[in-house]
Amino acid sequence: MTSDALYSDVVCIGAGFAGICAGAQLQVQLGVENFTIYERGSTFGGTWFWNQYPGAACDVPAVLYSLSFAPKSDWSSLFCPYPEIFEYLLGVARKYDLERRTKFHTEIKSARWDEEKQRWRLVARNINTGTEFTHECKVLISGAGQFGTPRTMADLGAANCESFEGQVMHSARWDHSIDLHGKRVVIVGNGCTAAQIVPAIADQVDSLVQLSRSRHWLVPDERLGHQGYTRFLARKLPFFQKFFRLYVALYLETRWPHFTNSFLGQLMRSHFQKGATKYICKVAPKEYHKILIPDFPFGCKRRVLDEKGMYTAALHKANVTLHEENIVSFSKDAVHTNQGNTYPADVLILATGFQANDGGLSPSTLRIHGRAGVPLDEHWRKEFGGPAAYQTVAMNGFPNFFMLLGPNSNSGHTSAIMAIENGVNLVLKLSKPILKGRKTTIEVSAVAEHAYHEKVQAKLQDTVFSAGCGAWYARGGHNSSTYPWSQIRLWWNCTFPRWQDWMLA
Structure with a gap:
């Protein structure tokens, strides 16, 4: 030293x-x-440097998922993909030397x-x-x-982790040198990250087994104004960007009461919960409804955004399966679950969150x-x-x-x-x-x-x-x-x- x-x-x-x-x-x-x-x-970049997994995107409107003193008028979409947010941050860092x-x-x-x-x-x-x-x-x-x-294999609480000879990566430490084409892939987790990865890799892999350890409320994305005209107005009218940011912020603030246990909060949760249930039943495969619909109140966990319906569409693919199971042990080329099932795996993806x-x-x-x-x-x-x-x-x-x-x-x-x-x-x-x-x-x-x-x-x-x-x-x-x-x-x-x-x- x-x-x-x-x-x-x-x-x-x-x-x-x-x-x-x-x-x-x-x-x-x-x-x-x-x-x-x-x-x-x-x-x-922080989070947006480390999280470079396929399909990575923000699930908050970009106009608000940006710094108020460094507005950007030409976001490509309401919920922007990782590369665009990453480049935005690099630009702000350059601007302020x-x-x-x-x-x-x-x-x-x-x-x-x-x-x-x-x-x-x-x-x-x-x-x-x-x-x-x-x-x-x-x-x-x-x-x-x-x-x-990131949480590791050890955090799964499974036996014989060292015996697994396949490739392992956490979503926040994605290894782009691993070729997923034709591979048997198991992904652990069904939160926001997994819902982005699954549709992004489903067409590449031979098989994709998603192991859901717990449930989350799945919701469709919201259209807070047509992206085309909001971009146009933001470029032409300097004040519009601030106005639209304030509008989105206040709109999202109206959602805050549903987290409370007040009468209004319970009414709002009931409304959102019914809407999410209806959405899942409409777009997800029927055999997965019991796995996808939680038994706890809306808002208790962070909702999972099904942007453009891509996640639920992936669940309809023949090579994608969803199971509500936990891994209890590993072998050379497979994972074994608490339901007595064995799933062959060449690659294990951990979408298991962080400490x-x-x-x-x-x-x-x-x-x-x-x-x-x-x-x-x-x-x-x-x-x-x-x-x-x-x-x-x-x-x-x-x-x-x-x-x-x-x-x-x-x-x-x-x-x-x-x-x-x-x-x-x-x-x-x-x-x-x-x-x-x-x-x-x-x-x-x-x-x-x-x-x-x-x-x-x-x-x-x-x-x-x-x-x-x-x-x-x-x-x-x-x-x-x-x-x-x-x-x-x-x-x-x-x-x-x-x-x-x-x-x-």
Whole structure:
């Protein structure tokens, strides 16, 4: 490890939407130029760098799944494919000159608060060379997100994983060197990712067996205006892009009440549930209706978008079969399920999600130590029984450290990019006294942190998220992922901070 520490006013971990947004707004809002972004991958993109699987696309309208300060008027469709979103992010990074401030192929191994210097001291590692070095900063921002660590074969809980001689890949680590043509493929999972992969590869493979471990509500895509004329108006009328973005945002906000247990929420869920059931029965093969129609309330899990009906159309193909089974063991060239069935496999695709209920900071990959050397995961475990953050961004005992898309920031009804921008705006307001030299540290009070956590968890109990459907965001009985209110409320709280909840020194 090199002995001399590098220094930046701000260090941001991750170069996806969150890191790009933070880097751009540090310059625009605060005039801060001395910052560094660290990224494990070879370029910008975050989720859209790692998730390059066939059929990858966004299931949120692109006009809202983009940064408000970097509008794009010529999206090819309402729900854009991966390459277009990836290129969009590269363009924003270029516009704000982020490449010269970003170190790629580099991971942060640890971050420790230095009480004497009143700074964060990071240990970073170049993935290609193995070289470790230190970097100090006044303000540390994590833009690592919650979808960075894919679940592995071991997470399936099946026996004899090592005996399988076929090729294995996770959707977030897609191996494009693997030729699927004529192969016997087994894909595990039936969430949003699997619903995109299945139709994308069905015509290439000899056979495609999809193993559904749990159910999801399947819905058709929505047409929020004809894409042709919205593109035309966005090009010709500068204000139209902002208007259409606001329209889509408000339209999606009207969906938020269906997550609540209010009378209105129950009525809305019943309406959506009947619509989804009718859709499944209309377009899916009859033999799969029992597998596709959940027995839990609409909204308890994230809905799966059947864009242009491609997923359900693939289920009609002769070489595609869907089974509600779990893998219990592997053999040389097959998987064996809990129903006693054996499915030959040349390739195993894991569309099994991520270690997503850890606040995006897995202790196995990044150790963060706050005041008195207290590890962040220990703080979470002892104080709250799981990850928690005041207004989704901060923890007591960890001064000048903020998270974007942190604990309880996910929304089930709208774009995550809104939550990122709200978080960035709050973080910059809080960091301004530090970065302008007026104060040295800022930290949320323990009282405010605990009060906020209790309010979040109590509200979650009054939503459909607590219906016990086995959703990824509530594993272990502690929901560290879902935001229980509307995005309008998050915007308000991030725009007008409660300064009485913060300690400045």
